[in-house]
Amino acid sequence: xxxxxxxxxxxxxxxxxxxxxxxxxxxxxxxxxxxxxxxxxxxxxxxxxxxxxxxxxxxxxxxxxxxxxxxxxxxxxxxxxxxxxxxxxxxx
Numbered sequence: 001x002x003x004x005x006x007x008x009x010x011x012x013x014x015x016x017x018x019x020x021x022x023x024x025x026x027x028x029x030x031x032x033x034x035x036x037x038x039x040x041x042x043x044x045x046x047x048x049x050x051x052x053x054x055x056x057x058x059x060x061x062x063x064x065x066x067x068x069x070x071x072x073x074x075x076x077x078x079x080x081x082x083x084x085x086x087x088x089x090x091x092x
Contacts, residue, residue, distance in 0.1 A: 003028035008039040008084070015045055024057040031059040035084035063087060 003026070005011060011032075014023045024030060030052075037060055040046050052058040063071065071087050 001028055003030050005030065005032040005036060006084075008036050011036075011040065011049065012045075015048065020048060020052070024052050029059060030057065031061055033061045033063060033084065033087040035063070035087045039084060061087075 014020055037049070040049055049058065053060060068083075071083060
């Protein structure tokens with residue numbers, strides 16, 4: 001089953017309670033977009049998440065420049081108003 005993270009705060013919450021190993025050990029394919037990933041700014045946090053990316057426990061969905069323009073035009077009703085938030089449902 002695929003678990004798609006649309007908000008970086010989910011990653012931050014799991015990171016701050018020091019539960020990343022347990023989170024990524026769950027029986028899910030954990031995915032997010034490069035826009036969500038790029039909101040991780042602190043080097044220590046970046047390094048920690050890179051471990052899971054390199055081990056294929058976190059899949060990053062990359063968007064091409066033309067796709068970014070489509071995401072900007074993607075209409076949502078209530079949720080997913082920011083560009084990073086809209087990237088995941090658009091790509092799904």
